[in-house]
Amino acid sequence: MVNIPMSSVSVASRxxxxxxxxxxxAVFRLLTRSAAYLVxxxxxxxxxxxxxxxxxxxxxxxxxxxxxxxxxxxxxxLKFGALAPIYGTLVTSAIAMVLAVPVGLGIAIFLTELCxxxxxxxxxxxxxxxxxVPSIIYxxxxxxxxxxxxxxxxxxxxxxxxxxIPVLSTIFAGPSYGQGVLTAGIILAIMVLPFIAAVSRxxxxxxxxxxxxxxxxxxxxxxxxxxxxxxPYSRVGVIGGAMLALGRALGETxxxxxxxxxxxxxxxxxxxPGTTISSSIANEFAEAKDAMHSxxxxxxxxxxxxxxxIVLAAARLMLLRMSKRSGV
Amino acid sequence: MQxxxxxxxxxxxxxxxxxxIFQGLCYLATALGLTALCLILGSLLYNGIGGLSWxxxxxxxxxxxxxxxxxxxIVGSLIMTVLGVAIGTPIGILAGTxxxxxxxxxxxxxxxxxxxxxxxxxxxxxxxxxxxxLVVVPMGGFSALAGGAALAVIVIPVVVRTxxxxxxxxxxQLREAAASIGAPRSVxxxxxxxxxxxxxxxxxxxxAIARVSGETAxxxxxxxxxxxxxxxxxxxxxxxxxxxxxxxxSAYPEWQSLAWTGALIITAAVLLLSITxxxxxxxxxxx
Numbered sequence: 001m002v003n004i005p006m007s008s009v010s011v012a013s014r015x016x017x018x019x020x021x022x023x024x025x026a027v028f029r030l031l032t033r034s035a036a037y038l039v040x041x042x043x044x045x046x047x048x049x050x051x052x053x054x055x056x057x058x059x060x061x062x063x064x065x066x067x068x069x070x071x072x073x074x075x076x077x078l079k080f081g082a083l084a085p086i087y088g089t090l091v092t093s094a095i096a097m098v099l100a101v102p103v104g105l106g107i108a109i110f111l112t113e114l115c116x117x118x119x120x121x122x123x124x125x126x127x128x129x130x131x132x133v134p135s136i137i138y139x140x141x142x143x144x145x146x147x148x149x150x151x152x153x154x155x156x157x158x159x160x161x162x163x164x165i166p167v168l169s170t171i172f173a174g175p176s177y178g179q180g181v182l183t184a185g186i187i188l189a190i191m192v193l194p195f196i197a198a199v200s201r202x203x204x205x206x207x208x209x210x211x212x213x214x215x216x217x218x219x220x221x222x223x224x225x226x227x228x229x230x231x232p233y234s235r236v237g238v239i240g241g242a243m244l245a246l247g248r249a250l251g252e253t254x255x256x257x258x259x260x261x262x263x264x265x266x267x268x269x270x271x272x273p274g275t276t277i278s279s280s281i282a283n284e285f286a287e288a289k290d291a292m293h294s295x296x297x298x299x300x301x302x303x304x305x306x307x308x309x310i311v312l313a314a315a316r317l318m319l320l321r322m323s324k325r326s327g328v
Numbered sequence: 329m330q331x332x333x334x335x336x337x338x339x340x341x342x343x344x345x346x347x348x349i350f351q352g353l354c355y356l357a358t359a360l361g362l363t364a365l366c367l368i369l370g371s372l373l374y375n376g377i378g379g380l381s382w383x384x385x386x387x388x389x390x391x392x393x394x395x396x397x398x399x400x401x402i403v404g405s406l407i408m409t410v411l412g413v414a415i416g417t418p419i420g421i422l423a424g425t426x427x428x429x430x431x432x433x434x435x436x437x438x439x440x441x442x443x444x445x446x447x448x449x450x451x452x453x454x455x456x457x458x459x460x461x462l463v464v465v466p467m468g469g470f471s472a473l474a475g476g477a478a479l480a481v482i483v484i485p486v487v488v489r490t491x492x493x494x495x496x497x498x499x500x501q502l503r504e505a506a507a508s509i510g511a512p513r514s515v516x517x518x519x520x521x522x523x524x525x526x527x528x529x530x531x532x533x534x535x536a537i538a539r540v541s542g543e544t545a546x547x548x549x550x551x552x553x554x555x556x557x558x559x560x561x562x563x564x565x566x567x568x569x570x571x572x573x574x575x576x577x578s579a580y581p582e583w584q585s586l587a588w589t590g591a592l593i594i595t596a597a598v599l600l601l602s603i604t605x606x607x608x609x610x611x612x613x614x615x
Contacts, residue, residue, distance in 0.1 A: 032423065043450075046455075053457070103360055106358065130361065136594075140576045141368050223350035
């Protein structure tokens with residue numbers, strides 16, 4: 001027909017175009033694939049650099065690095081043991097979880113079961129905004145606002161109140177300087193609260209309404225519905241969310257550095273100053289002149305990374321299990 | 329029969345009161361959370377707003393005991409945030425594209441997603457150590473470039489996550505329609521999928537900027553901070569969070585008051601960014 005000569009021209013140019021497209025497609029595909037592999041290698045990169053950087057300290061001190069609490073960067077002594085920072089990290093995170101998990105769950109239950117629909121969104125957003133506040137702001141606020149208040153409260157009420165009780169008088173031995181392990185734990189609790197509340201709320205919302213309606217229909221109260229229907233259904237997700245928050249608490253740096261008092265010692269009293277892994281690194285790394293000192297700090301980083309890796313991996317696996325069940 | 333009867337009559341009452349206590353505790357928990365937010369924002373405003381003047385934006389950080397502004401810190405924050413986003417966003421979008429498009433059914437994709445989720449909440453101080461060993465040591469000193477690289481490592485997982493999520497929401501019919509008129513895969517992704525997922529991806533980038541602009545820990549030993557005005561990418565650079573960190577823990581009242589003002593600025597910026605991101609999403613998911 002009329003366009004036969006035209007098509008013989010366009011076949012050649014079409015071949016060319018197809019080839020060009022195929023080449024571009026391959027390049028783009030390769031680019032995206034290598035970006036994905038880069039993400040994959042980042043995590044391995046963390047591990048490798050941390051292991052290499054900490055080798056000097058770990059090979060010098062061996063097991064005693066984990067059991068000793070002498071931390072002495074004096075160039076003539078240079079002895080490092082990580083017990084105090086490890087202890088501080090675990091204790092502050094434990095305090096944070098004990099305080100934040102019940103409150104966070106309370107907020108999530110309020111948002112899903114009790115809150116009037118009109119307010120639900122704005123209160124939810126306000127709580128989530130709490131998560132957006134940078135950690136250094138929490139640190140400053142903790143140092144200038146919370147610590148003086150706590151110091152006052154602890155010295156005039158808490159310490160005298162527990163003075164006669166055997167175990168508590170050791171845990172809350174005064175005097176309090178405001179900066180200490182307990183203050184750090186409280187600041188961490190405020191920081192992780194919105195994470196726990198937000199994740200728990202999302203998990204609670206996956207509970208099929210029919211289940212709840214059936215329980216209400218049988219005459220169950222809100223408390224009974226939450227305890228017997230909502231929580232059993234969403235347990236894995238709630239635990240996953242709490243562990244995600246624990247991962248944040250373990251690695252949080254700035255908020256803790258401001259209020260923990262930075263003293264590398266293990267003390268029985270929660271009111272005494274202490275240190276954590278991240279705050280030790282933040283305080284000392286830029287000033288560490290000696291190779292052994294830097295290496296010991298990197299070794300601290302390696303320990304922190306391994307701990308958070310385990311916690312976060314467990315959290316993600318739990319949340320994954322949850323979403324698999326509620327999905328499909 | 330008497331005891332049984334009294335028990336059965338008190339059971340509803342007990343259930344009722346237990347429920348009332350339970351509900352009361354939930355209200356209390358929410359009140360606590362909101363109080364914390366109000367207290368923090370309130371003390372930021374109270375302590376920071378007094379120092380807010382043009383000088384803050386036009387003068388550089390002062391020496392101990394004298395007056396000045398935060399110009400170098402603000403400029404440094406902007407430069408390093410732009411640097412971090414400029415490095416991190418393309419990598420993040422490409423990786424997210426692979427996971428949602430080319431590699432959607434590959435076995436590696438769930439692994440990448442899992443690793444990325446862990447990176448998302450990895451301690452930022454570890455990222456600082458990583459970049460220190462990888463960039464600062466070979467370059468022979470602290471630099472803005474290293475700071476930007478550290479921020480990029482934080483940006484990447486955020487962008488990967490939102491890009492993948494948003495591309496997975498794009499209906500397959502759109503891709504099939506484009507394929508049926510002969511568009512190759514890469515053209516489909518770039519002119520159809522990216523267009524459809526645009527708002528979501530932009531939201532992810534905004535959230536990444538919000539997250540990065542308040543970060544302090546990864547900059548401590550990468551960008552280090554600088555009391556002077558510097559635009560050089562290869563020398564130490566100031567940033568707002570770093571300056572706040574240094575000034576707040578100092579003993580000078582002028583520095584402390586500047587730290588509060590800086591804290592107010594950074595918090596306002598971060599909250600504004602996250603509210604904007606939220607509005608973008610809600611507008612999209614609306615009618």
